[in-house]
Amino acid sequence: xxxxxxxxxxxxxxxxxxxxxxxxxxxxxxxxxxxxxxxxxxxxxxxxxxxxxxxxxxxxxxxxxxxxxxxxxxxxxxxxxxxxxxxxxxxxxxxxxxxxxxxxxxxxxxxxxxxxxxxxxxxxxxxxxxxxxxxxxxxxxxxxxxxxxxxxxxxxxxxxxxxxxxxxxxxxxxxxxxxxxxxxxxxxxxxxxxxxxxxxxxxxxxxxxxxxxxxxxxxxxxxxxxxxxxxxxxxxxxxxxxxxxxxxxxxxxxxxxxxxxxxxxxxxxxxxxxxxxxxxxxxxxxxxxxxxxxxxxxxxxxxxxxxxxxxxxxxxxxxxxxxxxxxxxxxxxxxxxxxxxxxxxxxxxxxxxxxxx
Numbered sequence: 001x002x003x004x005x006x007x008x009x010x011x012x013x014x015x016x017x018x019x020x021x022x023x024x025x026x027x028x029x030x031x032x033x034x035x036x037x038x039x040x041x042x043x044x045x046x047x048x049x050x051x052x053x054x055x056x057x058x059x060x061x062x063x064x065x066x067x068x069x070x071x072x073x074x075x076x077x078x079x080x081x082x083x084x085x086x087x088x089x090x091x092x093x094x095x096x097x098x099x100x101x102x103x104x105x106x107x108x109x110x111x112x113x114x115x116x117x118x119x120x121x122x123x124x125x126x127x128x129x130x131x132x133x134x135x136x137x138x139x140x141x142x143x144x145x146x147x148x149x150x151x152x153x154x155x156x157x158x159x160x161x162x163x164x165x166x167x168x169x170x171x172x173x174x175x176x177x178x179x180x181x182x183x184x185x186x187x188x189x190x191x192x193x194x195x196x197x198x199x200x201x202x203x204x205x206x207x208x209x210x211x212x213x214x215x216x217x218x219x220x221x222x223x224x225x226x227x228x229x230x231x232x233x234x235x236x237x238x239x240x241x242x243x244x245x246x247x248x249x250x251x252x253x254x255x256x257x258x259x260x261x262x263x264x265x266x267x268x269x270x271x272x273x274x275x276x277x278x279x280x281x282x283x284x285x286x287x288x289x290x291x292x293x294x295x296x297x298x299x300x301x302x303x304x305x306x307x308x309x310x311x312x313x314x315x316x317x318x319x320x321x322x323x324x325x326x327x328x329x330x331x332x333x334x335x336x337x338x339x340x341x342x343x344x345x346x347x348x349x350x351x352x353x354x355x356x357x
Contacts, residue, residue: 044239052121063097066249073275094148187339244268277303
């Protein structure tokens with residue numbers, strides 16, 4: 001069960017996040033991970049978006065694992081949501097909130113496609129074999145798992161079904177209400193990275209993915225500060241799966257071992273504006289120039305969104321939003337970009353400067 005959070009605990013949530021981030025800087029050492037990728041593995045490397053990854057990351061943030069300050073608004077919302085009606089996660093919570101340095105890798109399998117749904121991700125989770133579940137539990141908990149985890153080790157297939165059911169409820173409660181905007185940020189990130197891959201190849205892609213990650217001499221190198229000891233990465237079949245994450249930690253997470261393709265989960269671009277976009281009042285000068293409706297749209301698009309997202313946010317019709325967006329685009333204040341079946345809009349650098357005046 002996810003523990004209830006009292007009002008006083010919710011009030012202390014922000015200070016605990018800051019304290020955790022500060023203390024992690026004081027007690028760290030450098031760890032280097034090197035991954036050798038052949039031509040075939042590079043050719044098979046792909047991007048993917050995973051609703052299950054966001055669900056697990058959100059639960060880990062609630063459990064206090066590597067909280068990211070930019071997610072504080074979501075953490076407060078989730079704490080309020082769970083205060084009156086906690087989630088019951090008897091199989092999943094002990095795996096996430098164990099206090100161990102790692103957690104079972106099978107909780108986030110590599111998505112089978114770029115447009116995976118939560119149902120697709122959970123189906124991949126349920127396909128984990130009994131042997132793979134037990135091996136993963138031994139790596140995390142040793143030969144004798146705690147009582148809260150032992151039933152999963154004894155009957156892993158039944159346990160996986162229970163975990164999948166729990167995670168579906170957690171997703172529907174905590175992620176689904178925000179998924180449209182989260183998905184827009186993830187789509188925009190993938191589109192941005194794909195352009196770098198096309199224009200500058202693998203070296204350009206990894207040079208901009210995260211400050212701790214870079215490409216050198218046919219190797220992907222991750223250099224970061226961590227509590228855990230360095231471990232070799234045993235690549236799964238095929239290439240890497242690059243997964244941007246909104247609710248995850250500020251670090252890059254690479255699985256040391258996996259039963260699916262090796263995943264590289266990294267913080268998506270634009271996380272900082274996601275929870276605040278549209279909630280600040282545009283400056284008076286911008287309102288006088290553009291009008292209230294267009295100024296509000298410009299402010300809300302600090303984080304990418306679709307026309308449908310904006311219509312729901314402001315309680316107007318999509319056609320009304322489209323008319324305003326057309327004017328903002330023609331003025332160079334908003335950019336439009338297609339990502340799969342969605343068309344995303346985002347404030348340009350010129351628009352940001354206008355909002356800053």
